[in-house]
Amino acid sequence: MSLPTPYIAHLTEDDYEHVYEPAEDSFILLDALELDADLLTSKKPTICVEIGSGSGIASTFLSNLLGTDNSLIISTDINVHACQATIRTGEANNTTLNPILCNLLSPIQNRLERQIDILLFNPPYVPTDLDELIQTQIGKDIGGSWAGGNDGMIVTNIVLDRLPDLLSTNGIMYLVTVIQNKPLQIIKNMESKGLICKEIIKRRAGRELLSVLRISRNTI
Amino acid sequence: MVRLITHNMLACHVKNCTKDNFPLSFSEVELVIRPAPENLEFIQRFLPKLDWTALVDTARSLGDETLPENMPEEWSEDQLKALHHVLMEMHVEEGNMTCRGCGHVYPISNGIPNMLLAEHEVGR
Numbered sequence: 068m069s070l071p072t073p074y075i076a077h078l079t080e081d082d083y084e085h086v087y088e089p090a091e092d093s094f095i096l097l098d099a100l101e102l103d104a105d106l107l108t109s110k111k112p113t114i115c116v117e118i119g120s121g122s123g124i125a126s127t128f129l130s131n132l133l134g135t136d137n138s139l140i141i142s143t144d145i146n147v148h149a150c151q152a153t154i155r156t157g158e159a160n161n162t163t164l165n166p167i168l169c170n171l172l173s174p175i176q177n178r179l180e181r182q183i184d185i186l187l188f189n190p191p192y193v194p195t196d197l198d199e200l201i202q203t204q205i206g207k208d209i210g211g212s213w214a215g216g217n218d219g220m221i222v223t224n225i226v227l228d229r230l231p232d233l234l235s236t237n238g239i240m241y242l243v244t245v246i247q248n249k250p251l252q253i254i255k256n257m258e259s260k261g262l263i264c265k266e267i268i269k270r271r272a273g274r275e276l277l278s279v280l281r282i283s284r285n286t287i
Numbered sequence: 288m289v290r291l292i293t294h295n296m297l298a299c300h301v302k303n304c305t306k307d308n309f310p311l312s313f314s315e316v317e318l319v320i321r322p323a324p325e326n327l328e329f330i331q332r333f334l335p336k337l338d339w340t341a342l343v344d345t346a347r348s349l350g351d352e353t354l355p356e357n358m359p360e361e362w363s364e365d366q367l368k369a370l371h372h373v374l375m376e377m378h379v380e381e382g383n384m385t386c387r388g389c390g391h392v393y394p395i396s397n398g399i400p401n402m403l404l405a406e407h408e409v410g411r
Contacts, residue, residue: 113332136375137329139292139336150399154288163323165293169402170409174393178296178309182336207403 070101073127073160078152085148087121087212091272092243096189097128099241099268099279104132106287110237112184115140118171118226121212123153123164125187130162138184141175142166145207170204171226176233183233188226189243192219219248227253230282231260239283246276257282288321288398291349292333292374295342297400299386299393302410310341311384311393313348323375327367330374334358346373 075089087093100107112133117126120142130140142153142164150166157164167174191200195214200221203210215221223242226233230240244250250266257264262282269278281287299308339358346354353369384393384400391408394401 111332113329113336134326136323136326139296139333141293141296145403147399147401151397154398163288163290165288165290166399167293167297167402168399170404173300173404173409174298174402175296177298177300178338205406 070104070128070132072097073124073131073156075122075124075156075159077155077159078122082148082152085146085209086152087149087209089122089124091270091275092189092192092277093122093124095268095270095272095277095279096125096187096241096243099281100125100129100132102268103281107185107239108133110184112138114138114179114182114235115185115187116172116175116179116183117142117187119149119188119190119212120144120153120164120166121149121189123156123166125189126153126164127156127160127162129185129187130157130164131160135162140164143169143172143175145170145204145211146209147207149212171222172233176229180232182235183238184235186233186238186240188223188240190223190226191215192223192243192245192248194219194247197221219245223248227257230257230262231284234262234284236284239281239287242280242282244278244280246278250278250280253280263287288378288380289395289400290375291342291345291377293400294345294379294384295337297384297402299388299391300402300410301386301389301391301404301408304386304389304391307388308386310338310345312387313345313379314383314385316349316382317380318349319378319380320376321378323371325368325371327364327371330367330371331362333374342373346377349377349379351377
């Protein structure tokens with residue numbers, strides 16, 4: 068099964084002033100989804116959420132993988148430019164996405180408690196000082212897509228701490244990490260919450276050693 | 288493009304707002320109907336995820352009276368088609384969503400619901 072990379076030529080330099088331009092960390096997430104394509108389609112996911120959709124490339128890829136309107140795909144971002152880019156990328160690839168301008172999962176986490184079948188998160192993973200993290204999150208612009216505070220894990224940990232309340236019985240999360248995030252420690256941490264966590268793809272891209280962790284409630 | 292399937296998942300998340308924080312009430316709405324391919328298998332699969340009362344009330348507030356008051360136990364194809372239309376084809380492009388509990392207004396602009404809160408309104 069080979070799926071085309073979503074078309075993104077409609078996004079211009081002006082867009083990339085405010086929205087993270089798809090790069091190796093975006094593509095490794097697509098590759099992880101493609102690797103699991105049969106698994107994902109066989110599970111017939113009903114509710115999928117991407118946190119921090121940016122350009123919308125991963126939400127679009129997932130939507131095309133599952134079949135348009137064959138599941139509800141909600142894409143959140145704190146950056147309004149990213150929400151607009153997400154709509155446009157969906158449209159350019161003949162799929163309908165559902166962006167929400169919000170912090171992480173704030174307005175949907177009550178209704179989606181233990182209801183999320185697939186959760187995607189390519190977080191702000193770059194280690195920075197805490198002040199830079201806070202300023203970029205308040206700024207709600209492109210910096211918020213990468214500045215991750217201590218170990219690059221501040222924002223990721225907020226989501227991981229709640230993960231047992233988010234995933235459905237068959238729920239799966241795909242998380243992009245770099246080596247500085249200490250993926251082995253993340254795996255241990257997830258296992259201590261009774262979840263199953265595995266590094267399914269790993270690759271060096273320039274200075275970054277990237278991997279995608281797959282976290283699930285049940286054995287896959 | 289806030290479709291009603293998405294609206295059915297949105298709750299007010301202002302700090303300490305826990306009563307009547309769902310569903311959010313639409314007002315000053317610009318509604319657009321965009322035909323979407325019918326996938327009734329998906330619609331059926333989605334039924335257990337819906338808050339039915341919230342959906343019926345919301346659809347009626349936007350002028351669509353096709354959904355029955357109580358969720359059918361057995362679904363006819365026509366009923367599923369009507370539900371498909373409400374969930375997947377009704378898009379709110381502009382307008383406001385107001386919390387019935389605390390009165391907070393979440394605007395929708397260019398099809399994007401703005402659910403951001405000011406720092407002092409954020410819970411947890």
